[in-house]
Amino acid sequence: MIKQAIIPLAGLGTRLLPLTSVLPKELLPINGRPGLEYILDECVKSGIKKIILIISSKKISIKKYFYSDKFYKGLIKKKKDKRLKIEYSKIRKYKKMIRFVFQNSPKGTGDAVLKCKKYINSNYFLMLMPDDLIMNNNCSKSLIKLHKKFNASVIASKKVDKKDVSRWGIFDPMKIDKKNFIIKDVIEKPSMRSAPSNFAVIGRYILPKTIFKILAKQKPGKNGEIHITDSIRTLIQKKNKFIGHNFAGKYLDCGSMSGYIKSSLKISKL
Numbered sequence: 695m696i697k698q699a700i701i702p703l704a705g706l707g708t709r710l711l712p713l714t715s716v717l718p719k720e721l722l723p724i725n726g727r728p729g730l731e732y733i734l735d736e737c738v739k740s741g742i743k744k745i746i747l748i749i750s751s752k753k754i755s756i757k758k759y760f761y762s763d764k765f766y767k768g769l770i771k772k773k774k775d776k777r778l779k780i781e782y783s784k785i786r787k788y789k790k791m792i793r794f795v796f797q798n799s800p801k802g803t804g805d806a807v808l809k810c811k812k813y814i815n816s817n818y819f820l821m822l823m824p825d826d827l828i829m830n831n832n833c834s835k836s837l838i839k840l841h842k843k844f845n846a847s848v849i850a851s852k853k854v855d856k857k858d859v860s861r862w863g864i865f866d867p868m869k870i871d872k873k874n875f876i877i878k879d880v881i882e883k884p885s886m887r888s889a890p891s892n893f894a895v896i897g898r899y900i901l902p903k904t905i906f907k908i909l910a911k912q913k914p915g916k917n918g919e920i921h922i923t924d925s926i927r928t929l930i931q932k933k934n935k936f937i938g939h940n941f942a943g944k945y946l947d948c949g950s951m952s953g954y955i956k957s958s959l960k961i962s963k964l
């Protein structure tokens with residue numbers, strides 16, 4: 695059973711500067727709610743019970759967002775505002791599920807995930823990248839179902855423009871059916887020439903606990919960062935089964951400025 699999720703939030707958010715010079719990108723509003731809340735909702739609705747948020751000391755405001763009891767309690771007493779009560783009870787519900795882990799130097803997603811090693815107590819866990827919002831369909835829930843069916847790791851996928859492959863991890867897929875494929879290989883941000891396809895890694899993963907062993911030895915890759923993609927690649931080479939899933943639902947890339955700008959409008963129209 696997959697009951698634990700990891701969400702890496704320690705990234706610098708440079709693609710969204712200047713908005714992120716003071717505010718963490720995950721707290722930026724998207725149609726009136728912080729982006730992070732959409733991700734947490736997806737987790738909760740897919741049956742996840744424990745969530746690890748990886749932050750850095752520079753992004754301590756993410757922790758404060760969930761630890762503002764005194765502030766809310768005082769205001770609720772004074773104002774008797776129903777909306778405040780609802781918002782506060784939602785935050786309290788999340789808080790009970792969340793543990794914070796710190797990654798103070800931005801060495802990459804792989805390094806961030808490794809920091810959670812001692813807290814993962816089942817064979818597989820879910821990982822969600824906060825830049826990727828998927829609306830109208832719970833992608834995590836679909837991946838969990840597929841994990842049960844294939845007894846394998848699963849990663850969300852989406853066909854992207856060939857000219858954009860260097861923005862993503864890219865799969866070498868072997869078709870199973872219309873929506874699913876076996877992942878024969880995966881390469882982090884390849885050039886157009888070296889990309890094995892235009893099926894991109896989208897930030898929803900079901901990963902095995904055994905990845906921690908690989909991550910502990912993982913050498914820095916693209917741009918000097920320790921990438922989860924490179925350790926997944928090693929697991930595939932060691933004959934671990936990985937399934938790619940072309941998810942249903944509307945994808946919003948909130949990690950780029952143009953995607954972020956469009957996301958509120960798109961969500962408001964759903």
Ligand code: G1P
Binds near residue numbers: 803826862895921923
């Ligand atoms: C990360 C992953 C990449 C994946 C992407 C999805 O990249 O390293 O493989 O395609 O998330 O959003 P980042 O967005 O951190 O550059």
